[in-house]
Amino acid sequence: MKKVAVHVLGCKVNQYEIEGIKELFRERHYKIVDFDEKADVYVIHTCTVTHLGDRKSRQYIRKAVKNNPHAIVAVTGCYAQVSPQEVEKIEGVDIVLGTRDRKEIVDVVEKCQKGRQIKRISDSMLNKEFEELPVFKPSRARAFLKIQEGCDRFCTYCIVPYARGPIKSRDFHNTILEIENLVNNGFQEIVLTGVHLGTYGKDLGKGINLFYLLSELVKISGLKRLRISSLDPDEIDTDLLELMTENEKICPHYHIPLQSGDDLILQKMGRKYTLDDYRRLVTDIRNKRPEAAFTTDVIVGFPGETEELFANTKEFIKEIGFADLHVFKYSPRKGTPAAKYPNQVSTEAKTQRSNELIELSNVLWANYAQGFLGRKAQVLVETKINTLCEGHTGNYLKVRFEANQEDLIGKIISVKLEKIGQAKELLGTVIL
Known part of the structure; x- marks a missing residue:
């Protein structure tokens, strides 16, 4: 049985796609192995949202080549789509596939001969x-x-x-x-x-x-x-x-990207709403579902974001009372308008602002989770190792609890939430 190792970078859509790619290989009787193992085929599903995504993509490509110089190395995803010339120049890359034709990846792999590169990038x-x-x-x-x-x-x-x-x-x-x-x-x-x-x-x-x-x-x-x-x-x-x-x-968990808590920056970003629009929406949802969780994406260090404008973002985030934040440092992308904007923010400032929002996110999560202690929650059991179960509530709070019953995975269990754990999780006890 041939072995294939995969690695994925980036967003949830990428996570979804790599699982689909793995299933395509399974259907053709390949064994999925850890990326650190020696495999016959390596697939790196790349991200290009930031410079960090590009760099990590290149690192994993080189790691695959090092793991087995004779393996077929296939590079797919957004970095391969946007910068195929960069990818194909990396020594050891055999297939550059982009964001289309993933359904044909096994066929492409099996037709590929080491040293004769296949490039399938469409507009x-x-x-x-x-x-x-x-x-x-x-x-x-x-x-x-x-x-x-x-x-x-x-x-x-x-x-x-x-x-x-x-x-x-x-x-x-x-x-x-x-x-x-x-x-x-x-x-x-x-x-x-x-x-x-x-x-x-x-x-x-x-x-x-x-x-x-x-x-x-x-x-x-x-x-x-x-x-x-x-x-x-x-x-x-x-x-x-x-x-x-x-x-x-429909789960009472709403992930609604904010990106900035300042109207001037939102306008420069080309976003289609104002802070008043956002505030009004959250208020309307909370009026009907008071315990709903709101999570969001925020970009720090967009060109022209001064300390004052960043402070506006922090205050708006506190005002909304998000349950969690996904924080990104702005990264200039070649071909996008903002890459040419004046007043680019320094790397040091972006790092400082990112760290501040990550700390704030931890506080906000604890504040939100604290409100559910002592209460009953319905937890969908997703994993169970020995007696330790883990799952999520409808509002996406991660919960861990002990249970001796067999076959709990896939069942919704009533759990009393008792205390906050160490990794953005709640610990509880099954209610019989």
Whole structure:
């Protein structure tokens, strides 16, 4: 049996895609092994959102070549798509695939001869059909389903539209059938993912959009939880807001990217909302679901962000009271407008601001979690090692507890939340 080792960098969409790629290899009787092991094939699924993503991608490519100089090394993903010339120049790279044709990766690997490089990079702007990959199933409890690809926003800092191309949606009926099949196979929670999820259906016509899809999905008998990975604030209209706050199947966890807590910076970023818009949305959701968790993405060090403007961001974050933050240091991307903006922020300042927000994030998480101590929560069990179980609540609090019962994975268990653990988790006791 041939061995394949994979490594993925970057976002949740990349995480989903690499699992699909692994499944394609399994179907062809390859054994998936750890990336540190000697393998016949190495696949590096790359990220290019920041310079760090580029650098780490190159590091893992070189590590694969070092692990086995005779192996086939395939490089896929956003870095390969945007900078194929850089990738193909790295010694030992055999396949450069980009953000399309991943379904054919095993065929490409098996046709490849060491030393005769294969390059399959198509113009991302011409890629207008959704590419389906096998479903990501991290446990017998939860399944991720990618239903959307591409972005048409072209925020001034972002390389993603150039790497992923225009918006593309998974077929509506195929999506329904896929989720029905997952539910019939015992999955309690389905997570919908996409590069720009709020645009789902925009390319399908016939009145199909995210609201219509969710309206149909919540009717599926046996589906316990439906989780939405991320939505921009300006994409949540009145109908979608009502559905997301009134239907109990939709998890009360809202990941709504903020990027900056200053209106001037938001405008320079090309974002489509103001702080008042964001504040109003959070208030509307909290009025209907007071215990909802709000998480967000924030970029520090965007060109022109002074200490005063950064302070505005900190204050707005405190005002909203997020449950958690994903903090990114701005990284100039060649070809994006912001890369040429004046008043670029120093590396030292970006690092300092990032550290401040990470510290604030830890405080905010503890404050949010503290409010649930002593209360009962419904926890979907995702892993169990001996008697130690781990899972998440509907509002995405990680919970650990001891239980002797067998076959708990995939079940929703009542747990009393008793104390805060050491790694952004709550510790509890099963309620019999």
